[in-house]
Structures are given as structure tokens and as C-alpha cells.
Amino acid sequence: MIYLDNSATTKPDPSVLESFQQVSSNYFANPSSIHQLGGTAEKLLLTAKKQTAEILGTFPQEIVFTSGGTEGNNIAIKGIAVEHQGRGKHIITSDIEHPSIYEACKSLEDHGFEVTYLPVDQNGVVSVNDLENAIRKDTVLISIMHVNNETGSVQPIKEIGEIAKKHPKLFFHVDAVQSLGKVPLKLKDSGIDLCTFSGHKIHGLKGTGMLYVNKRITLFPLFHGGSQEQSRRSGTENLAGSVAFVKALRMIKEREKNDKQHLYDMQSYLIRKLKMMDGVEVNTPEHAAPHIINMSVPGIKPEVIIHMLGEQDIFISTKSACSSKLKDESKVLAACGFGRDRSTSALRVSMSYENTMDEMEIFAEALAKAIKQFKEALE
Template sequence: MIYFDNSATTKPFKEVLDSFVTVSSEYYGNPSSLHSMGAQAEKLLSQAREQVSTFLKVKPAEIYFTSGGTEGNNLAIKGSALLHKNKGRHLITTSVEHPSVRTAMEQLEQEGFEITYLPVDEFGRISVANLEKEIRKDTILISIMHVNNEVGTVQPITEIGALLKKYPTILFHVDAIQSVGKIPLSLYENRVDFCSISAHKFHGLKGTGALFIREGARLAPLFSGGNQERKLRSGTENVAGAVAMAKALRMTFTKAEAGLEGMQKIQSVLRKGLTEIDGVQLHTPNEKAAPHILNFSLTGIKSEVFIHSLEQKGIFVSTTSACSSKKKSPSKTLLEMGVPETLAESAIRISLSFENRMEEAITALEAFKESAKQLRKVMK
């Protein structure tokens, strides 16, 4: 089996699964309980928080555990909008955000907020100059993803952060779900107020994540209950999940140097090989793109047909975002980049992890060529 769908989810490290099982079976106390088992669980939770903060280079008190990227994005966007609505009701994002951001913005529009959706160029990147033109006196939040989950484009977070130093009242949220462990991001230097991460994108477990909330930045909670996570995220903490996420993050950063080098070499081979296949058009830009995502189209072949053909050969890739793939509609990101609808309907996403090997890339390229040739014969 060749698994090239790591942007949808990664395979958990064995050590991560082991840590989850150990904590779940031996330290299962509620961290809010007053007895010693509760104290043990609370200590593990605090240690996990400290470890996550160490790798993100922030303070432990700025890390809030969530159920994943969707909750983190919703908490940052809706929580800041609801708390600061008396200061302004204008938010800015891009036209190519993940559905968890896009839909949150659309829900706020129904509540009377005004949203500006920044266009992107043919590489899927926004213009910082255009962003500044859209800033108004009533702008309260800007939400921009770091790495696009479909084409791998890296947005100019550093330039945006520098710009926002002139606008200290505007909050800045970054969706870093696809970039953790792959593209460096200094949250302090780039003036980020909120940052979402999700464990299952870096070999942790589904249902676990974290939201960085800069000291001094404030949000309205979305959940009511027992006031866990310093009153911002009520609900009994997933201690085993948090410990497992910290373990996955530590292992990811440990593997990063060698892993990134290998990943870049594999992506380079895939990129070159794909361009040699008749009818292939690459959508992932050559520069300012993540090392693990490669998006392309095969003219005249529907993406779902190609995917099922590859699956029969034991190769797993995807179309758009996993959250949108079952809708069978063209990628909104590609359409916003100016890709014709017929090509967008044929889009395929390859996404790598540090665990992939060069031999897999070579085998996959042969399978791509074979499947494309076979499908074109059938379609004639």
C-alpha cells in the first residue's frame, strides 16, 4: 500500500498510540477531581501543555486544548467576533480557506457581521497590499491560513504580521493545521493572536488539537459548562489525547530535519514525473509552497475515476479537502485560482509525510501513467 493522503489524516505513530493507551488505562482520573487520581491526570495535562508550548515556542498558559482544527478555528473566529462585536463587525479572510473557516464566517454574516473575502492570484496567494486596502475602522479580525490544504500555497504570514503592527486593535488568526512541523512559523514575531493546530495532521490522534491564544487576547467561549481550559473550553479534558498529541508533536519535530529533506526530494521527483505524463497540469506553485502537497489535473479524466483506478493498485490519493471531497463538486480553491472548471473537476492531491519513501514515489508515477493511459482508452 502507498498512502499519499496525509493532508487528510496521517497514520498515528505507534509510540503515540501506546501513550494514549497507557494514560487511558492507568491515569484515567478526571483532572478536575480533588483526589490523587485527579491530581495525577491534572499533572499529565499540565506536562502535555508545557510540551506543546515548547515546540510552538510560546507560553504554556497560551495553549488551550481542543477537539481539533475545526473547533480551534471556530473558537478563534466566532469567539473573537462575539466578544468584540461592539468594537466592530468587519472581518477579513481569503476566498480559499478551509470549510471550518469559511462556514464560520458565513454563519457570522447571518448574525450581522460583514466579511471581506480576499481574492487570490493564479498561485493561490493573496496580495498584502490588497489586504491593507480592505482594512476599515471597524475591522476586528483577520483570519488567514498558513498553508493551503489543497494546493500547498504558503500565504505571506510574515508580511501580514508586519503590516498588522500598524493596526494593534485588529486580531490575527492563523490556521496552521497543514504547516506544523513542515513550515516554520514564529507566532510572536509574526504578531499572531490565535493559531489552530490539529494532532491527526502530524501523526497524532483524531479528535485532539490545540489553539494558541496570545496572552492578553480575549475570546468569548462557545461551550458552557464546567469552565475547563481556564473558562474558554468547557468539557472534561481529553488527557490521554493531549498527552498523545504532545508525543506526536515531539516526534514530528525530532524527525523534521531529515524528514523535510527527504520529503522535498520525493516531491521533486513526483513533480518532474507528473509533467512527463500526457495531459497533466500542475496547480501547486514552484515557489512559496509546502513540501508535502502536490496538486495536479489530468485533462479529460474525472478525479474520482482516477482515484478509484489507483486504489485498485493500492495507491491512495485524494481530490480536494477531505472535508469537501464527497460533495463531488470542483475545488473552490482551484476555481478561485482561475483554473477552468473542467480541469478543476480532474484535480488530484498528493500529500506526503516523513514516513513516505522514494520507492513509493517511483512506483506511484508508473501507476499514474498506466491508469491515465487505460482510462483514456476506455473513454475514447
């Protein structure tokens, strides 16, 4: 099997599964319980937060464990908007955000908020000048993703953070779900107030993740209840999931440090091969994240190629898994200015550190063969 849909989800690492199993078996008590078993579970939870903070260069009290990217994004956007609407009801985001950002912003528009959706250039990147010019006195939140999940385009987060620092009354949220472990991101003194991560994108488990919340920030909680997570996210903590997330986080940061060139080498090889194929258009920009390649084969429905490759145990995707079953056109590619011939025929290859150059060669050959077979069948 050649699995190239890692931006949708990754295969859990065996050691992550082992961590989850051990904690579930041995530290099953509720961390909020006042007996000794509960106290032991609470200590382990605090240790997990300390370890996460050390890895990310933050403080333990700034770590909120969540169920993943969608929840983290909703807590950040709605939590800021509702809590601080007295400051203003204007939000800035982009045209190419993940559905969990876009739909959250759309929901706030129904409650009196005004949202500016910044356009992107042909590389899928927002203009820093456009963003700065969009800031108003009543702007309460900027939410911009770090790496786009469809094209791999990288946003100028550092520059946006510097702009955000000049406006202390607004907050800056980053969706870093796709960049974690592949494209470095500094949190401390960056101007970033909130940042979302997900476990199942880094060989962790589905239903795990975290939200970084700067310690100076107050949020209106999505969940009310037992005041867990400093009242930011009530509900019995998923201790085993949190420990498993930290394990996955530590491992992916090691891979980022030692093996990132491997991702770039595979990406470079594939892009070179794709550009040589008749009828294939590469949509991913030049300076993209190293693990994502977006391409189009105009005239062939993406699902046809996906199923032809799937029969050979090669798995790629079309668009984002969170929108792949919706209407045909890629909203992201349309925002980049691509015509319908390319925006409706997009395919995404997303790699992990586990993939090999041999797999890239086999995939490239299989793709070229599938396209040729389809065209011959039409003749």
C-alpha cells in the same frame, strides 16, 4: 500499500498510540477532581501544556487543547467576533480557506458581521497590499491559513503579522493545520494572536489538537460549563489525547528539523514526472509546501483515477477530505483562475515523512498506466 492522502489524515505513530493507552490506563481520573488521583491527572495536563509551550516557544497558559482543526478554527473566529464585536463587526479572510473557516465566517454574516473575502493570484497567494487596503476602523479579525490544504500554496504570514501589529485593535488568526511540521511558523512576537493545529495531521490521533491563544486575549467560549481551559473550552479535558498530541508534536518537529529535504526531494521528483505525462497539468505553485501536489487530468473524472489506483492499493484524493464529497468543482482552483476543465478534474497527492522515493516511482508509473488505459478504453 502506498498511502498518499496524508493531508486528509495520517497514520498514527505507534508511540503516540502507546502514550494514549498508558495515560488512559494509569491517569484516568478527572483532572478537575479534588482527590489525589485527580491532582495527579491535573499535574500531567499542566506538564503537557508546559512541554507544548516549550516546543512552540509560547507560554503554557496560551495553550488550549481541542478536538482538532475545525473546533480550533471555530473557537478562534466566533470567540473573537462575539467577544469583541463592540470594536467592530468586520472580518477579513481569503477565498481559499478551509470549510471550517469559510462556513464559520458565513455563519457570522447571518448575525450582522461583514466579511471581506480576499482574492488570490494564480499561485493561490493573497496580496499583502490587498489585505492592508481591506483593513477598516471596524475590522476586528484577520484569518488567513498558512498552507492551503489543496494546492500547498504558502501565504505571507510573516508580512501579514507585521501589518497586524500596526493595528492593535484587531486580531490575527492563522490556520496552521497543514503546515505544522512541514513549513516553519514562528508564534512569539509574530503578530499572530491565535493559531490552530490538529493532531491527526501529524501522526497523532483524530479528535486531538490545540489552539494557541495569546495570553492578552479574551474569547467568548463556544462551550459553557465547568470553566476548564481558563473558561475558553469547558468540558472534562481529554488528558490522554492531549498527552498523545504533545508526543506527536515533538516527533513531527524533530522530523521537520532533520528530514524536510526528503519531502522536497519526493515532491520535486513527482512534479518532474507529472509534467512529462501526456494530459496531466500540475496546479501546485513553484514555492509550495513540500508535502502537497495538486494536478488535473482534464477529460477524466478524478474518482475514476482514484478508484483505478485504489485497486492497486495506492491511495490519493481529490480536493480536501472536508469537501471531496460536495460539488465537483474545486473552489480553491477556481479562485486561482483555473478553468472548469482543470478545477473539476483535480487530484491531490499528499506525502508524509514515512513515504519513500520507491513509492513515488511506483505511483508515477501506475498513474501514467491508469491514464493510458482510460484513454484506450475510449477509443
